[in-house]
Amino acid sequence: MPINLSGLFAGRLQSMTHMQLDGVASWLDGFVVPGGEGLSKRQRVDLALEGLDETRLAELALKLASQNEDVELDEAARRVLEASDPPLTRITRRDVARVFGDDLAGELDLLGLVGKYFVLSSPLEMFIPSSGRSLRDQIERHMVRNPGDWSVEYLFEQIGAFDCSRARFSALIVDAVHPPARSGEDQQKIVAELNKVLTQDGYHLVQEREESGHPIFGFQQVVRGVAGRPKNLIFASRGPKPEIGFADAINNEIVILSGEENCLVYDRPIGTTGLLWSELVAWWSDLVPGSTAAELGARLQESLASKAEEALFKTYFRTYRNALGDNLPALLPQVYLHYDPATSKSLRHRLLLPRQRMDFLLLLPKRQRIVLEVDGKHHFSHDDTPSLRVYADMVSADRELRLAGYEVYRFGANELLGIGAEEKITDFFEKLFRLHRVGSKS
Structure with a gap:
């Protein structure tokens, strides 16, 4: 069932005090919550949201989510902002997982990498039902202490990577091919394999710069542009x-x-x-x-x-x-x-x-x-x-x-x-x- 971003954003604001609502504009891109004698917090928030277009609402929600590390609000906002882009399908995400096999993190700490984007302290209720044991415990047992128990495909199912926003999924993949995780021939090989999969949905990993001699890749939509970089x-x-x-x-x-x-x-x-x-x-x-x-x-x-x-x-x-x-x-x-x-x-x-x-x-x-x-x-x-x-x-x-x-x-x-x-x-x-x-x- 689609998440109502307006209702979710309003709920987060209504959980604040009147004093906090008074100061929202100072840190939330100038978003003003009107005041007035006798107005309830709900009435104030409703007035603030009146006439707000969907894109502006999503941008504000992203900012609020970032302030509070609110994954649910962040996901709802990104779904709005990504609505007009080509989807990154579940099939493609599955094939991306299969490229990694049973090694997503390379030389990085797997729990640190996955925990950067997904809630692991308890089952991610947004995407999967409760299993009675935290995802962190399960990942540590089946992928850290006993490598090979879980494939990356199974990991993606458990953390909700097949259903999350494209931004969250792509950020995870970019980190997984970043030089601290992979370098040299290993990095180039896996990027090439990932691009064979990603281009089916109109996306690819593109080298954006170098850092200490290592390529740094970004996730981009495939567009018709001019090959090469301007030189003169x-x-x-x-x-x-x-x-x-x-x-x-x-x-x-x-x-x-x-x-x-x-x-x-x-x-x-x-x-x-x-x-x-x-x-x-x-x-x-x-x-x-x-x-x-x-x-x-x-x-x-x-x-x-x-x-x-x-x-x-x-x-x-x-x-x-x-x-x-x-x-x-x-x-x-x-x-x-x-x-x-x-x-x-x-x-x-x-x-x-x-x-x-x-x-x-x-x-x-x-x-x-x-x-x-x-x-x-x-x-x-x-x-x-x-x-x-x-x-x-x-x-x-x-x-x-x-x-x-x-x-x-x-x-x-x-x-x-x-x-x-x-x-x-x-x-x-x-x-x-x-x-x-x-x-x-x-």
């Missing part, structure tokens, strides 16, 4: 094409030989979380000591090629700078994609690489790269004459980008200027951020 981010070009060489060709380290004043080169690692505006500002302040975010914004605007691009750029930051804060993705203008050292005038015996620069690029989490193009008449004409060849080259380059995993969105320059332009821009970004869960706490 050359952007904000405001003049002639810079000349680029390799400072170290083996390590793919580039150097700007000339024209350095016409572009910016972001030279810090970009991981699976993408590139945020706050990270770009931190880089800029190190590059130009004493400089501000506003000065970086002004420098980026110098590279914009039209009033339409300027409208898109300014509306983006004006609308989302405060709304998303440190979670705001960096909107990078004039980013080099293909780089051909030759100029079009100097080419005689070969073609010029197409789409050398993108108007705008967003690097979002999970390797998602979003290209925004603002089309003026030069995208469809040559010497002010409509040209099917120019148009064909443009759509061909778009196809290649999409096949490489990029998302490409085009705006007509006229869309971004005049009456209703700002609403059109914000509507696009609202839908894009919703699609990619930018700013989401889930």
Whole structure:
């Protein structure tokens, strides 16, 4: 029977004193429980919950559950937040257990690993009936003192791992392949086997970083992204094409030989979380000591090629700078994609690489790269004459980008200027951020 999250959350609040309810907002994300003479705790809580949408309720419930180590409330909240995601089925969880065989923890303490996510001091009443003996006692007897008595599949049945939230299950699996548990060939082998199983439901373990030379994996939904990590981010070009060489060709380290004043080169690692505006500002302040975010914004605007691009750029930051804060993705203008050292005038015996620069690029989490193009008449004409060849080259380059995993969105320059332009821009970004869960706490 589904758990009523609203009722569960309300019950937890009603168990507090009136004084505690008065102070809830200070530690529960600004959630205010109204007061009033003669109001009961139930009436106060009912007023606080009135009109609260389900997602906000779930986020508040997660925070309260974390404060009190409340597994039941945490599970109920996560079920709401995970409702729109592909399910991690019982079949897949069973197959994951079978990959581990009878060794879930590797070199870790098994009771410590499992107890981090599941209640072991007594039978987990949420998921299984009482057996008269604590789960901790049973696990210690059948898997620690007598290894092999229980398989990981049987363990999962006992602790409720087949029915718990995806977040709880995935956190357990990630810890089970973390370097303190497994390393080297053993880690790589079991991750490969787990991914064969997990991808059936649209999930996989992905290396997110390294720690002391060991891969650290995270649990992610399988998405179409661009393979590999960004290495050379050359952007904000405001003049002639810079000349680029390799400072170290083996390590793919580039150097700007000339024209350095016409572009910016972001030279810090970009991981699976993408590139945020706050990270770009931190880089800029190190590059130009004493400089501000506003000065970086002004420098980026110098590279914009039209009033339409300027409208898109300014509306983006004006609308989302405060709304998303440190979670705001960096909107990078004039980013080099293909780089051909030759100029079009100097080419005689070969073609010029197409789409050398993108108007705008967003690097979002999970390797998602979003290209925004603002089309003026030069995208469809040559010497002010409509040209099917120019148009064909443009759509061909778009196809290649999409096949490489990029998302490409085009705006007509006229869309971004005049009456209703700002609403059109914000509507696009609202839908894009919703699609990619930018700013989401889930």
